[in-house]
Amino acid sequence: MKIGELSERTGASPRALRYYEQQGLLSPDRSANGYRDYGPNAVAMVETIRALLEIGLPSALVRDVLPCTVGERAESACPGLLAQIAALRDDVRSKAARLETVEASLSSYLKDNAA
Amino acid sequence: MKIGELSERTGASPRALRYYEQQGLLSPDRSANGYRDYGPNAVAMVETIRALLEIGLPSALVRDVLPCTVGERAESACPGLLAQIAALRDDVRSKAARLETVEASLSSYLKDNAA
């Protein structure tokens, strides 16, 4: 499939898809005319990419993670990735916790000053 | 206190402190020579600011939230702030949850491919 179709089927803009490729997240074939030619699994790949990016993973990490989540049997190992993911998760967790603290203090503040 | 001292006592760079002022988060007095003159409570204010920014609040929201968390009795109300905070908290929460999902899948992947 060409970039327009993949764009429609994933919701990612063509610009985003080219950007993903530039970042090494996708490696589509090229047709004779130079057009990008994506395989059918590209849809799932892009969806995974977008999900990971939305969560907050930097594209470099997504690039490393991707073969581990998609490939049934990855040829290369994924050393240290688990630790990186866990670190990021802990970071997000602590932020969530602190956000709750802030929300609680604001909440009680609003209660006290109930007009 | 001058900007250098506040910088040392908070860990925020002078540049950051000026930026906070520019964003309306701080309003230090000015000495006769034009130097910024921060009161003693500025330390706590800056710490709060940094904490909120680190959590992910945009500076505009911090500006609105700040008088509610710091001021014992704020003159102005904080309408809608609670909702914004809650929305952000939910967002961070869901991201944390999805991160855990990713981490779990990666974790099981690594188990299967234990070298």
Next chain:
DNA sequence: GTAAAGTCTGACGTCAGCGTCAATGTCAAG
């Protein structure tokens, strides 16, 4: 009195994940 250190106000640089032209090439339809 002079040099070093601190402060001031611009203003441009940075990184990420794209948006948005711009100029050009290619393919399907009439």
Next chain:
DNA sequence: CTTGACATTGACGCTGACGTCAGACTTTAC
């Protein structure tokens, strides 16, 4: 054959929270 839709690369714009000069002034130390 020409129009129009879709493709290509290249490059600049954008937002946020600052970093990093540059040039000028003030204060501090000796």
